[in-house]
Amino acid sequence: MAEDMNQVEVKALEVGEKVAGVVTKVEEKQVLVSVEGSKLDGIIPISELSSLHVEKASDVVNEGDELQLVVTKVEDELLVLSKKAVDSEKAWADLQQKFETGEVFEAEVKDVVKGGLVVDIGVRGFVPASLVENFFVEDFSEYNGRTLTFKVVELDKEKNRVILSHRAVVEEEQKNKKAELLNSIVVGETLEGTVQRITDFGAFVDLGGMDGLVHISQLSHDHVEKTSDVVSEGQKVTVKVLSVDKDNERISLSIKETLPGPWSRVAQELSKGSITEGVVKRLVSFGAFVEVLPGVEGLVHISQISNKHIGTPHEVLSEGDTVKVKVLDINTDEQRISLSIRELEAPPVEEDYSQYQSSEESSGFQLSEMIGDQLNKLKK
Structure with missing residues (x-):
């Protein structure tokens, strides 16, 4: 062993030389190091341990750590070393490569x-x-x-x-995800998303890479006054893809298309001959459209509005009126309902002329005779 040690070359070190060392002791403000190939012990001041401020040397190194160091000062019995200088030199070379690539x-x-x-x-x-x-x-x-x-x-x-x-x-990750989503998304497919932002004209839904817009008209089968009445930020929603514009990076979505349509309730709640209440939504020349269920309108033809003859529906009805109607026919395949208001009205009262007939008989002469006499007098 002694022979082997004697064969180890021990040389004088100079400032700027790089050496290898093993930490032998860690003190609060400095570190002691056994320097390979030197008979002198080395010391690393705490200021030379890291490019950042260090409170305790033990925050950076531990006993037994093997370090690459550079000599900053040579004293009679001690080498002053720097870990920071070696780390910095490596770091700058590495950072330059990272910056360029x-x-x-x-x-x-x-x-x-x-x-x-x-x-x-x-x-x-x-x-x-x-x-x-x-x-x-x-x-x-x-x-x-x-x-x-x-x-x-x-x-x-x-x-x-x-x-x-x-x-x-x-931002680069988001850009890549957006490009991947735009290339993979298919019109008509159903996706899960999260409401990110609410506006007056609709809601933006995060699809996991970019946002798509659900226009306010596509939030519900019912009429929607405010987007916040239907969805809230952070809410998980199911949406259907209506369109994809890759050039402008826009996706149009619909929540309404994923929900049961209003006509799905018709068979359960209405039947031919049933009577219900509705609201007049539109008046046209040939009749009135009445909403009998949310999102479901039926037509009251002008001939079914009143027992009296009318020229236009406006003579009898106004938009917003609540009316009772009778279901005449339902065609769910074509989404058509025929309604009648007239059939719920009382029939017109027919005037009784029998009293006039009895009067003529009791007087012994006919009304026509009286009219004839009056005409003869006028001729004279």
Whole structure:
């Protein structure tokens, strides 16, 4: 063993040389190292352990760790070493390659500072607040200690400036998902989504890569005044794809098309000859359309509106009137219902002329004779 040790070349080290060492002791503000190929012990000041601020040396290294170091100072009985310098040199070469290729990599957030996040990547990397997410973040404290994906967006070794972006990674992922979704989605298929945003004209639904629009007219079979009356943000919904515009990256969706239609209730709630109540929705020259169930209208033909002769439905009805109707016929296949108001009205009263007949008989002469006498007098 002694012979082997004597054969190990021990040479004097100079400032700037790279050496390998093993951590023999970790103190609060420095680390002791056994340097390979040197009879001198080495010491790493806490300031030379990392490019970031370090409170305790034990936060960075442990006893027994093998380190690559560079000599910064040679004293009579001690070598002053730097781990930070070696890490920095490797980091700059690695960052330059990542910057040129646009490579995405992971790193841990070491600190939250005013204006953004600090990341240890061998050198100090900074993530401005505007480049953390593609949405506004009020409190960044929850990002401390998290491992995120980044891209290098700015690099300047002379100024020791490294700017990273997590937002760029997120946006690229979203762009790829959007392109994949647009190429795979099929008109007519049914999908699951989440309501992301509500507007006056409808709701935007996240399909897992991009949003599609459910126009307010496609929310329900019933008339909808406000989008929020039907859906809410964060709600899970089933939608049917109505159209896909790849050039403009637009998807039109429908919730209404996934729901049972209003006509599905007709057979259960109405039958030929039944009487129900409805609201006059539209008046046309040939009759009136009456809503007898939500979303279901039937026609009262002009001949079925009144027992009296009318020229137009407007003479008897107004839009918004509530009327009782009788079901004359139902055709669910063609979605048609024939209705009648007239059949629920009392028949017109016929005038009784029998009294006139009895009067003529009791007087002994006919009404026609009286009229004839009067005409003869006029001729004279």
